[in-house]
Amino acid sequence: MSTRQFGARVQRNEDARLITGRGRFVDDLPLDGVLHGAFARSAVARGRITHLDTTAARALPGVHRVYTHADLGELDVTMPLLIPHPCIGHPRTQYPLAHEDVYHVGQAIAFVVADDRYIAEDAARLIEIDYDILPVEVDPAKAALDGAPLVHEDVPNNIAAHLVQVSGDPDAAFAAADHVTRIQVRVDRSTAAPMECLSTAARWDAVSGELTVWDGTQAPIGLRGALSSLFDLDEDKVRVVAPDVGGGFGPKIVFPYSNEILVPFAAKDLRRPVKWVEDRSENFVHMTHERTQIHDIELAATSDGVVLGLRDTFLHDTGSFIPYGIAVAQVASTQIAGPYRIPAIHVTFDCVYTPTVPVTPYRGCGRPQANFAIERAMDQLAAELGIDRFEIRRRNFITPDEFPYTRPDLVFADGLPVTLDSGRYDDALAALEKALDLDAIRAEQEQARAEGRMLGLGLSFYVEGTGLGPYEGAKIRLHPITGKAYVNTGLTAQGQGHETAWAQIVADQIGVRPEDVIVVEGDTGVFDWGVATFASRAAVVSGNAVHIAAVSARARIAQAAANMLEADPDDIELADGRAFVRGTTSRGVTLAEVATMSNPLRYAFNKAAQTATQFAPTARSTGKPLPDGERPGIEVSEYYSPPHATWAYGVHAALVEVDPVTCDIDVKRYVCVHDCGNMINPMIVEGQVAGGVAQGMGGAFYEKLEYDENGVLRNASFMDFLVPYATEVPHIEMIHLETPSPLNPLGIKGVGEAGTIPVGQVIASAVEDALSPLGTPPVRQVPLSPSAIHDLLRQARVNV
Amino acid sequence: MNGNHGTNHLDAEPVDGDTRYGPDDRIAISLTVNGEKVEAAVSPRLLLSDFLRGDLGLTGTHVGCEHGVCGACTVHLDGVPARSCLTMAVQVDGMEVRTVEGLAGSDGTLHPVQRAFRECHGLQCGFCTPGFLMAVTHLVENEELAETDDGVRAQLAGNLCRCTGYMGIVAATRRAAAEIASKG
Numbered sequence: 001m002s003t004r005q006f007g008a009r010v011q012r013n014e015d016a017r018l019i020t021g022r023g024r025f026v027d028d029l030p031l032d033g034v035l036h037g038a039f040a041r042s043a044v045a046r047g048r049i050t051h052l053d054t055t056a057a058r059a060l061p062g063v064h065r066v067y068t069h070a071d072l073g074e075l076d077v078t079m080p081l082l083i084p085h086p087c088i089g090h091p092r093t094q095y096p097l098a099h100e101d102v103y104h105v106g107q108a109i110a111f112v113v114a115d116d117r118y119i120a121e122d123a124a125r126l127i128e129i130d131y132d133i134l135p136v137e138v139d140p141a142k143a144a145l146d147g148a149p150l151v152h153e154d155v156p157n158n159i160a161a162h163l164v165q166v167s168g169d170p171d172a173a174f175a176a177a178d179h180v181t182r183i184q185v186r187v188d189r190s191t192a193a194p195m196e197c198l199s200t201a202a203r204w205d206a207v208s209g210e211l212t213v214w215d216g217t218q219a220p221i222g223l224r225g226a227l228s229s230l231f232d233l234d235e236d237k238v239r240v241v242a243p244d245v246g247g248g249f250g251p252k253i254v255f256p257y258s259n260e261i262l263v264p265f266a267a268k269d270l271r272r273p274v275k276w277v278e279d280r281s282e283n284f285v286h287m288t289h290e291r292t293q294i295h296d297i298e299l300a301a302t303s304d305g306v307v308l309g310l311r312d313t314f315l316h317d318t319g320s321f322i323p324y325g326i327a328v329a330q331v332a333s334t335q336i337a338g339p340y341r342i343p344a345i346h347v348t349f350d351c352v353y354t355p356t357v358p359v360t361p362y363r364g365c366g367r368p369q370a371n372f373a374i375e376r377a378m379d380q381l382a383a384e385l386g387i388d389r390f391e392i393r394r395r396n397f398i399t400p401d402e403f404p405y406t407r408p409d410l411v412f413a414d415g416l417p418v419t420l421d422s423g424r425y426d427d428a429l430a431a432l433e434k435a436l437d438l439d440a441i442r443a444e445q446e447q448a449r450a451e452g453r454m455l456g457l458g459l460s461f462y463v464e465g466t467g468l469g470p471y472e473g474a475k476i477r478l479h480p481i482t483g484k485a486y487v488n489t490g491l492t493a494q495g496q497g498h499e500t501a502w503a504q505i506v507a508d509q510i511g512v513r514p515e516d517v518i519v520v521e522g523d524t525g526v527f528d529w530g531v532a533t534f535a536s537r538a539a540v541v542s543g544n545a546v547h548i549a550a551v552s553a554r555a556r557i558a559q560a561a562a563n564m565l566e567a568d569p570d571d572i573e574l575a576d577g578r579a580f581v582r583g584t585t586s587r588g589v590t591l592a593e594v595a596t597m598s599n600p601l602r603y604a605f606n607k608a609a610q611t612a613t614q615f616a617p618t619a620r621s622t623g624k625p626l627p628d629g630e631r632p633g634i635e636v637s638e639y640y641s642p643p644h645a646t647w648a649y650g651v652h653a654a655l656v657e658v659d660p661v662t663c664d665i666d667v668k669r670y671v672c673v674h675d676c677g678n679m680i681n682p683m684i685v686e687g688q689v690a691g692g693v694a695q696g697m698g699g700a701f702y703e704k705l706e707y708d709e710n711g712v713l714r715n716a717s718f719m720d721f722l723v724p725y726a727t728e729v730p731h732i733e734m735i736h737l738e739t740p741s742p743l744n745p746l747g748i749k750g751v752g753e754a755g756t757i758p759v760g761q762v763i764a765s766a767v768e769d770a771l772s773p774l775g776t777p778p779v780r781q782v783p784l785s786p787s788a789i790h791d792l793l794r795q796a797r798v799n800v
Numbered sequence: 801m802n803g804n805h806g807t808n809h810l811d812a813e814p815v816d817g818d819t820r821y822g823p824d825d826r827i828a829i830s831l832t833v834n835g836e837k838v839e840a841a842v843s844p845r846l847l848l849s850d851f852l853r854g855d856l857g858l859t860g861t862h863v864g865c866e867h868g869v870c871g872a873c874t875v876h877l878d879g880v881p882a883r884s885c886l887t888m889a890v891q892v893d894g895m896e897v898r899t900v901e902g903l904a905g906s907d908g909t910l911h912p913v914q915r916a917f918r919e920c921h922g923l924q925c926g927f928c929t930p931g932f933l934m935a936v937t938h939l940v941e942n943e944e945l946a947e948t949d950d951g952v953r954a955q956l957a958g959n960l961c962r963c964t965g966y967m968g969i970v971a972a973t974r975r976a977a978a979e980i981a982s983k984g
Contacts, residue, residue: 018926021860246927495925690965
């Protein structure tokens with residue numbers, strides 16, 4: 001029997017092309033006669049265009065067209081609100097190209113198409129735009145106050161959405177409490193900064209009436225739906241392909257961006273392929289952002305640290321529009337109680353418009369903020385009650401025998417009440433304590449303090465609802481010539497290794513090598529049932545769909561092989577690319593032969609096919625070549641729909657040293673215990689976690705988008721917005737727990753976002769612990785830049 | 801390049817001065833790319849990255865930031881790593897250029913650095929990978945690898961990766977260096 005592939009450290013199928021320079025990113029695709037686009041964008045945050053003149057741009061040699069909103073005809077409409085919710089009282093979405101009003105620096109105003117990108121950019125600079133500049137307020141807390149400048153003049157207090165959720169009886173909990181802890185925390189605005197910016201290419205085939213769009217998206221099927229609707233084309237005339245995509249992390253789930261309208265529109269209009277690739281400076285002011293939330297959180301507890309109730313009221317900055325609805329705020333609100341039992345919850349949020357780039361999910365999707373709030377509050381409660389930070393968490397964990405644990409009326413992003421399905425939170429914390437060697441660390445800390453060095457330990461638990469529905473599917477086909485398995489899903493990958501993970505799942509069922517399973521995704525021309533890649537859902541939802549399809553394929557192969565070998569299907573084994581009768585490996589056939597023989601042929605195009613033609617002696621029977629109810633070949637499609645989210649969790653800790661002179665923070669150790677259920681490929685899981693932690697490090701230390709008071713983004717480049725290099729990310733000690741999810745056949749939970757969620761709290765908690773002998777105030781905000789550390793130290797000196 | 805109108809502080813107005821060449825002029829250059837002789841006539845403002853990708857079809861070299869920070873566009877110029885997004889095509893006249901397409905042997909045998917990146921999961925989306933491969937290849941072929949992980953990280957700190965958290969890249973660099981050292 002072959003070695004089991006599920007759970008093995010299988011090297012990736014996709015790497016072969018990526019390490020040899022044969023990747024297929026949108027800008028790498030050769031398109032004969034392609035024209036190049038460039039956008040002219042708003043230079044002001046909130047303004048009214050008083051003068052827009054494209055004459056000089058149009059006159060530049062090499063320019064084919066310059067489009068403004070007036071040229072777009074039926075496409076000159078506001079883009080869809082992708083996820084509506086009744087609490088969105090004032091939904092506003094953007095036009096593909098701005099009308100008179102502009103709402104943020106970087107909003108697209110005009111689109112130039114030219115012979116090459118250099119000319120297109122020359123032309124974009126020749127477009128004359130004058131504005132009446134309107135007053136702005138970029139701080140969401142101030143923007144929500146009476147009298148603040150309005151982003152949309154008919155939206156009072158800039159409040160786009162307001163939601164109140166109550167689970168249990170919080171008033172009773174607070175009335176019964178011995179102690180109440182109240183803090184305010186803030187997480188600042190960041191951007192995903194995938195290494196490949198947005199990109200779109202399109203070709204219109206006037207003969208067939210087909211529009212093909214290559215796009216660096218996480219949601220090709222969704223984009224196909226939007227383009228089909230907006231362009232009024234039949235679905236089968238629109239093909240969206242997401243080829244290799246250079247990182248996603250959330251913002252590429254949103255559609256349609258201006259480029260996703262303008263590029264296909266221009267290709268159709270000009271009857272030439274058109275391509276546009278976002279440059280990095282555009283990416284900062286165009287691709288969606290996330291993170292700014294301000295939480296006022298209260299915990300009602302007994303004197304021994306058992307939390308009875310939680311109240312949280314927060315502001316969520318949604319930027320100038322709300323195309324993805326309340327997803328980020330809703331996810332934050334539903335994970336606010338973390339891994340803790342807390343039976344009574346009152347959570348309220350306001351989504352506030354600010355004249356900035358729109359906000360949609362970025363890796364973590366509200367969880368880093370909610371986690372920062374609850375975990376900072378738990379640390380504060382521990383300090384106020386004089387209880388150890390590890391111990392207070394232990395006293396509040398949901399225990400294994402309490403699962404499934406439902407938080408009634410707290411509705412998650414899948415429209416269902418939060419129900420944590422499984423976990424061993426106490427074991428995870430114990431594993432962390434063991435890995436850290438707490439006694440040794442405390443001794444080391446004491447020694448350091450005696451030497452005047454600021455050493456601190458921080459920790460954070462986290463939970464993550466993963467694997468949201470509604471469903472995903474998979475198609476598996478056995479190729480009759482090579483015997484290789486072809487697998488399609490409706491998803492797309494941006495580095496997560498689907499081509500390998502799905503291959504492992506299929507290999508186990510049909511007895512082939514993972515490298516003989518060819519996975520093709522992200523192409524609506526190949527498979528177009530499904531949703532998209534987001535919410536740590538691919539392994540859970542598509543992985544299980546692939547598994548179910550592979551089980552089904554195995555059954556069909558066994559039946560077909562049994563017919564060929566005149567054996568019982570239950571006696572058929574599949575291994576090494578062959579089907580054989582158990583115990584007699586000589587009595588077998590190759591999978592290619594099975595695939596060929598299960599497809600009645602007329603034409604003998606090769607030797608194997610000769611045996612499958614309807615004239616071959618072996619195929620002769622008295623019945624129809626293809627009996628009623630049968631299908632040709634080995635091809636199956638199956639679907640998986642999760643009952644509700646499955647909850648991953650973990651706990652991270654860091655040992656840091658703060659230099660009180662330079663305000664530099666040295667992360668001396670970083671330990672991560674996590675549980676994503678059964679792992680398909682631990683190597684890939686470790687890569688996901690490490691990458692997540694690295695992005696968390698960015699958010700904890702460096703990554704803050706700095707809007708000035710005029711709404712201009714001051715650090716819109718990699719020179720000024722600091723993404724961590726290898727020198728800024730510590731080595732991560734990783735411990736895997738595997739508690740199978742009871743919700744799906746493979747026992748999987750998602751892991752894509754896990755690493756990012758707790759890092760801000762880990763660092764804040766560690767820095768607070770390190771500086772505590774100096775009398776610094778508590779840490780209430782990330783990122784913790786050297787300036788922020790300096791402020792803490794200055795306040796400590798003032799307090800002395 | 802940059803397509804923003806008035807939004808980008810990096811975007812300086814052209815400076816008056818040398819007006820001998822305009823964008824429509826074509827300047828003859830002659831160079832070697834991955835061992836093959838290349839003759840071309842290029843605009844004086846054409847970036848080397850665009851020349852490699854657009855004119856020569858060598859799309860393995862990626863452009864991640866266009867201002868010299870991310871290192872995705874790293875190639876070797878006369879054996880030295882350089883940012884092809886900050887280099888004009890006319891500057892490489894007479895030089896030897898090596899790109900990611902030139903790492904593997906002519907028979908397709910992978911370079912030890914390429915193999916190590918696969919074995920150690922040193923890549924996820926693969927967009928930054930060509931730049932890392934070129935930077936690490938130069939490192940392991942020409943320099944002493946630092947003994948500590950912190951030292952290796954400092955040696956890798958000219959390239960950004962947003963996916964891996966660098967752990968696989970550090971491991972791959974060590975593995976490739978060890979293999980090259982063992983072969984003397």
